[in-house]
Amino acid sequence: MPESRALAVLVGLGTGALLTLMLLSNAEVGRRAGPLAASLVPHATGTAVALLLLLPGRPPLAGPAPAWAYLGGLSGAATVALTTVAANSALALSGTLALGLVGQVAFARGADRWGWLGQARAAFARRDALAALLIVLGSLLVIRGAA
């Protein structure tokens, strides 16, 4: 296994752990101030912190990218709206999480397969399919345990 691959795998796992901490924080904001605040507040503080982090290096804020590439935040905001409504239906949080996971993996696979949005096309080896099966199945069990 190449060294860089091992590092990327560890970073991927760590990024997921960050998501747990992020959801924990934002859920507390939501509990106190409502679901809109749970998304609005972290976007506000995130914008401020990102700007602070960018100040010392002063990198250009624009580059040779299509205009749509600046609009990733819209997709994030729409996610909040959709999942909030779904989680308050009979699906509950666990069903919403489980289906969201499937939607996310399917979309990512499509991006690899067809090179969506500039993603480099990548094959899906039998090994990748096995990894996907194990991780999705395991995740569904974890979600079941929390339901």
Place this chain on the structure above:
Amino acid sequence: MILFAAMALAGGALVGLSRQVNGRLARATTPLVASFWNHLVGFAALALVALVALGWPSGLSGVPPWAWAGGPIGVLFVALGSWLLPRLGAARTALLVIAGQMVSGAALDTLRGAEGMGWRAGGVLLILAGVAVARR
């Protein structure tokens, strides 16, 4: 019910879409610059919804200091997603982030003494096996 299921599925797909879009911008700038735009544009959209439809949220003074960490953590989360995409591809990035989220979430639930320990333990074992297969 089918409508709600479609919404949940679409919510997941939008997480992937967002990562691809931010990753595209990061390729032309840096992951941190892309994360900045993601948060600024998301904030603008949500602020518009608040002002036009739902009303500005109240009760923010009751939010404990630690809960404000979600934004800074999110900046790092989005930037790392852009960093991962060209290194692992989209599917492996999604799977590993999900694996990290599920294992850490299961650990947190266990620390809190939540029920469902058997389901969690079995799930974590499968996930770790999947990660071991993916890292080759």
